Amino acid sequence: MRKGLLITFEGIDGAGKTTQLLRLAAWLEAQGLPVIVTREPGGTRIGDAVRAILLDPRHQEMAPRTEALLYAASRAQHVEELIRPALARGEIVLCDRFVDASIAYQGAGLGLGEAWVEALNEYALGGLRPDLTLWFDLDWPTARSRLRARAEGGGLDRIERRDEAFFERVADAFERLWRAAPEVRKRIDAARSPDDIEQEIRALVWNLIQQHL
Ligand SMILES: Nc1ncnc2c1ncn2[C@@H]1O[C@H](COP(=O)(O)OP(=O)(O)OP(=O)(O)O)[C@@H](O)[C@H]1O
Ligand SMILES: [Mg+2]
DSSP states (O other), X not given: OOSOEEEEEXXXXXXXXXXXXXXXXXXXXXXXXXXXXXXXXXXXXXXXXXXXXXXXXXXXXXXXXXXXXXXXXXXXXXXXXXXXXXXXXTOEEEEESOHHHHXXXXXXXXXXXXXXXXXHHHHHHXXXXXSEEEEEEOOHHHHHHHHHHHHTTSOOOTTTTSOHHHHHHHHHHHHHHHHHOTTTEEEEETTSOHHHHHHXXXXXXXXXXXXXX
């Protein structure tokens, strides 16, 4: 492979991103391909420290701009320290949430403006773009019932506690992003069974790998 690939997993909370990311990673590894699994916010020591600040349910007073800047700060570190070096080594980087999440959650969900958040992230990324973004499209009621089942015993984080209208705005923004660039963002119908989704993703990713050989 000439260079690595960056594949990002996007969509509202509970859409099934992490489930599929881990399945894809296991499959790619079984094919003998070099894979790195990472997530946002986080992915680095500094990023994980920022993640803890962002998700802490006690931080109710956090201003929307602070939130957007912290996500972008975590991402800048992630790109510099982990993602670019891995791509330079020819690895396949699977990232659980990336720029689209910021545009949707802070830009649309919190009302900061999608264009502002996009511009902020262009600065954080320094020109890097995902090779493929998988958008997990799922209605919020279904996602919420999955989250509730998952959260039994544990709690919801600060972002997951937001109301239905917030998640509707976020879901609409993900759809707008997909419509704006369907060649780099693939819509995944996330209401299907995990096995069906896994097969579709394998085919999409295999196709991408063939193009990059
Ligand atoms: N296709 C599916 N059908 C039904 N349940 C699913 C499916 N995929 C995942 N789940 C279950 O739904 C819950 C949420 O899935 P998962 O944690 O993968 O979502 P996520 O998108 O990573 O959520 P978050 O954004 O909160 O990290 C989990 O309990 C998972 O086992
Ligand atoms: Mg997850």
